[in-house]
Amino acid sequence: MQQASSHLADRISLISVSSTARVSAEAEKLRRAGVDVVDFGVGEPDFPTPDNIKRAAIAALDQNFTRYTAMPGVQELRQAVVDRHKADYGTSYSVPECVVSVGGKHAIFNMTQALVGDGDEVIIPIPYWVTYYDVVNYAGGKPVLVETSEAEGFALTAAQVEKAITPKTRLMIVNSPCNPSGALVEQAEFEKIAHLAKKRGIWLMTDECYCRFLYDSDPYSVASVPGMKDTVIVAGSLSKTYAMTGWRIGFTLAPAEVCTAIIKLQSHSTSNPTSIAQKGAIEALNGPQDSVDVMLAEYRKRRDYVIGRLRAIPGITCAEPRGAFYAYPNISGALSPNGLRTPMEFAEKLLAEAHVAAVPGEAFGTEKHVRISYATSMENIQKGLDRLESFVKKYSA
Structure with missing residues (x-):
């Protein structure tokens, strides 16, 4: 009996797995292994759905x-x-x-x-x-x-x-x-x-x-x-x-x-x-819309903290986000031909060594950035940025 061809339809090759989903999967794999991961990759509110x-x-x-x-x-x-x-x-x-x-x-x-x-x-x-x-x-x-x-x-x-x-x-x-x-x-x-x-x-x-x-x-x-x-x-x-x-x-x-x-x-x-x-x-x-204002106030507080911390790290600059809950720092000053050469390498090593998940800029069409989601607790944000700062200083030394 003739077997069906193993080849997939051509159109499926036109798309790739979502980069943000891939980062989340890698972070989850480390968490299952018992690693304390700070996840700046996920793009979803850390608030519960209103009652x-x-x-x-x-x-x-x-x-x-x-x-x-x-x-x-x-x-x-x-x-x-x-x-x-x-x-x-x-x-x-x-x-x-x-x-x-x-x-x-x-x-x-x-x-x-x-x-x-x-x-x-x-x-x-x-x-x-x-x-x-x-x-x-x-x-x-x-x-x-x-x-x-x-x-x-x-x-x-x-x-x-x-x-x-x-x-x-x-x-x-x-x-x-x-x-x-x-x-x-x-x-x-x-x-x-x-x-x-x-x-x-x-x-x-x-x-x-x-x-x-x-x-x-x-x-x-x-x-x-x-x-x-x-x-x-x-x-x-x-x-x-x-x-x-x-x-x-x-x-x-x-x-x-x-x-x-x-x-x-x-x-x-x-x-x-x-x-x-x-x-x-x-x-x-x-129903009531007050939960939106509560979340926005918290995001504003987190944004101000995140941008201040990122801009204080040598080799990193960051445009100020005017909405949403992401920072998109330019990390080109932390890249070098003999060190971390691309945002992809930066993000991979940041996760593997510092246990911080971020999405590389290549996923969004740029070659000098990573995306950091601050839709997580201030405790996680502080811990993650501490690790990020140490990581950048290590590779800049």
Whole structure:
């Protein structure tokens, strides 16, 4: 009998395992071996999900809300998403313009699959979240990488975007505040980018995963700009805002025709988001929002400490994050041809020798940085930065 070929489909070679997931796996392997690891690699809140959200999920179980739901999420949740987005950012979406997905990453995957075809160009600013590059490749598109200025805090500008546009440009992806750098696109500049996209007939995807975590300005969505709803697609998530990473609830806000295409795709992949998680999400969006301010205040305190410590280490500089919960230090002063030559080597040895997990900048498109998540306790932050400082001094000696 003839055996099936062992070769995998060609398209799977277009993507790689998430670098952040790989770092987390290596850190977990050391922890299982009994090693005390300080994990700056993980990008999730260290806060528990608020009690009111957990109680809503428990009530859903008690009420046997455990069957299939509508593919794009239950009507009540989709309404809660558009209502919360309107309350926070002044937008005017309707339920047919909303699809709930299995996390924000799923929303982005769905969106690229629905919109990006073979040879379409997609503008992605550097540094970028690891998944953007791979999902564009998987959809058959071509990532067009746009350098931002570290001296300007990695903030994207309309002028930088305009230089990258060609007749093949289909989509641009903007994540503000940004993972990994914490960079923020100012409202006026974001509006310029949106108008540019509309003028050139290009989709603009705004990834709002960290939109509620801003340190020196008010939350803002470019989808609120008048006349932009037919150009802008919002990818949102409850994961960071409400400390619900494991619940896997994200959403897309887009023109109804785009949502219809995404629902079609979702109907053949995940079907509906988890029923119980949807009930928790309704409570998260409709219930008290004070937990967000509590987390933001703690992140601000941690950010100020982390940036101060990093800048005091010889060989390291760091742009100030204006949102999210990451620092993106430039470690080029700690690299050398005869020592640690790349951020990848730096991160590997930092984990192996100092037992501190960080994500190398190569994962985000740069060659002088590592990403440090300060979504962990101050005790861990202090211990981890002590180890990092000793490690850098050892290799600089």
